Amino acid sequence: MKVVLENLTKIFPSRNKKSGEEVIAVNDFTFTIPDGKLIGLLGPSGCGKSTTLYMISGLQKPTSGKIYFGEDDVTELSTENRGVGLVFQNYALYPHMTVMQNILFPLQNLKGKDKLSKDEMLERAHNAARLVQIDELMDRKPSELSGGQQQRVAIARALVKMPRVLLLDEPLSNLDARLRLQTREEIRRIQRETGITTVFVTHDQEEAMSISDMIVVMKLGVVQQIGKPQEVYDNPVNLFVAKFLGTPPINVFEGKVEGGKIFVGDDAVLEISGVEDQEVMIGIRPEGFELNENGPMKCKLSSVEVMGRDVSIVSTNPASTNPVIRSIINADNKLDTSAEYVRYAIKPHKLFIFNKKTEERIYFEVK
Secondary structure, three states: OOEEEEEEEEEEOOOOOOOOOOEEEEEEEEEEEOOOOEEEEEOOOOOOHHHHHHHHHOOOOOOEEEEEEOOEEOOOOOHHHOOEEEEOOOOOOOOOOOHHHHHHHHHHOOOHHHOOOHHHHHHHHHHHHHHOOOOOOOOOOHHHOOHHHHHHHHHHHHHOOOOOEEEEEOOOOOOOHHHHHHHHHHHHHHHHHHOOEEEEEEOOHHHHHHHOOEEEEEEOOEEEEEEOHHHHHHOOOEHHHHHHOOOOOOEEEEEEEEOOEEEEOOEEEEEEEOOOOEEEEEEEOHHHEEEOOOOOEEEEEEEEEEOOOEEEEEEEOOOEOOOOEEEEEEOOOOOOOOOOEEEEEEOHHHEEEEEOOOOEEEOOEEO
């Protein structure tokens, strides 16, 4: 099911009656979610991603704009008539019911032509349970399940209705690190097997990038960039997107373009063309550094962290906006850990420059 968001805006009234300032949670959001794809809504707390999800579900009405499921305008349609499956962060399972009863509950409320026989409901419930691999837990209560198992029950309950659209609101936030990894792989598998158009809300960029077909990066209710995860990572449109994506995060420096060269402090790290002389912000991905004893960029060595196949070099530079610089290099590279300084050559495609005032990306060509 294709989902079309057309100039979607949500404004909440001010809580402060004296100031009267309204809160624009989502501002003019236009996007088409392709049929059968998993889309990640990504951004920090308060960016409007959950509000967008709730408008798609019908739990909140947009202040302006339209929502279409396929060719159908569902903007004014109630939640129960939209055909959506919704999974909340806290699972929202009924504690007094068994797993089977929790999964059956949405089917028992169907009426009219949608009403199912008892056998049909049981078949659907078992199919949903098998899909999320909890068919052996049907007689247990939620309190007898682990966090990951409870999450699977919540997903099964959403899927049992055979929804046109599946909506997941930070579904992994309450799980530990290992279980998060496991469960997000399960969500991706389930989505591919069912082919249901899915919207996944998260503030965790690693989660969004690992399972999404496309990601939507939001900030203060405004869409910053939409694209395939790797494309957005490789080509951020502004400094916010560059800083939000990536683990470890991008290293940011104050610098300038002068005479066709990019300077970090006094170091001319790259020769470029097509950019006027100006002060800029410079972003270099951790994997964008290459150890080179004659390299143009000099940093003071702090420590070296061995991570197996890679090594993380921690250093400092007066031009850095971060307390430390993290550089990821292959463990095969030999580094004199007793040295006071380390020198790098910079990979051009891992370096980005941004306007110092607007923080918008400035594009350049390498000489």
